[in-house]
């Protein structure tokens with residue numbers, strides 16, 4: 001036996017091979033238990049339950065196809081309608097447009113853009129791609145002064161605690177060049193607040209829970225488009241992420257608890273002599289790597 005073990009390099013590693021086999025079998029056993037539990041769980045459509053009991057592993061693909069119904073309707077594809085032909089100047093013009101966007105913190109309280117402009121910007125945001133086309137976003141547009149005051153009260157209360165207790169000293173120091181603090185006058189001055197909520201899940205037309213995959217990424221992409229649309233409309237904005245204000249703002253706006261605060265966006269026009277931090281953006285070579 002010794003001679004055999006010494007003679008074969010592979011057999012010389014038998015303890016590792018045996019260990020690997022045992023781990024593999026354990027994993028397979030737990031996967032089997034999990035699948036069994038899932039199949040008998042209440043999540044399974046009732047009419048599918050009895051049938052699955054008689055299904056072998058081979059037909060589980062058939063089972064999945066028949067009983068896990070997609071949230072979207074399964075319809076035939078339609079022809080793709082291309083947008084504009086490739087236009088090199090389009091990108092240049094777009095860059096010229098968006099490079100002028102700055103976060104402003106002093107809004108003109110007396111100048112209000114029409115709601116139709118805000119609506120068109122949100123329409124543009126709603127064209128964003130989303131995980132499995134779940135469109136997991138809600139844009140709450142607030143112009144009522146009493147609601148804006150209530151928002152400000154919530155945010156200032158929390159931000160005072162954030163600045164004095166929750167945020168690390170380094171974080172507070174990093175914000176110093178931006179001259180931000182717990183006083184948020186822009187919340188009541190800006191003619192519109194757009195409170196952007198990500199929906200963690202939704203409901204299908206037939207009342208089932210609908211998973212919202214990548215809801216934060218999808219809503220952030222939509223927000224990026226919204227910022228560009230606002231800029232194209234000649235409006236100014238400020239993206240804010242007030243820490244610990246989510247639940248209070250959601251309750252104030254009477255939104256369901258599958259909707260979570262992502263961004264509080266102030267929108268309007270800048271005051272006449274508005275100033276912004278003197279920031280420099282990274283050059284192309286620092287943000288793009290060609291392969």
Ligand SMILES: Cc1cc2nc3c(=O)[nH]c(=O)nc-3n(C[C@H](O)[C@H](O)[C@H](O)COP(=O)(O)O)c2cc1C
Nearest residue numbers: 101102103104105178180238239240241242276279
């Ligand atoms: C995710 C995110 C969170 C932000 N949160 C805040 C905030 O809470 N308060 C604030 O005054 N600005 C906030 N800002 C604005 C940034 O400070 C600002 O975008 C940055 O300083 C760059 O300036 P610019 O927008 O003028 O290019 C936030 C921006 C982003 C993208």
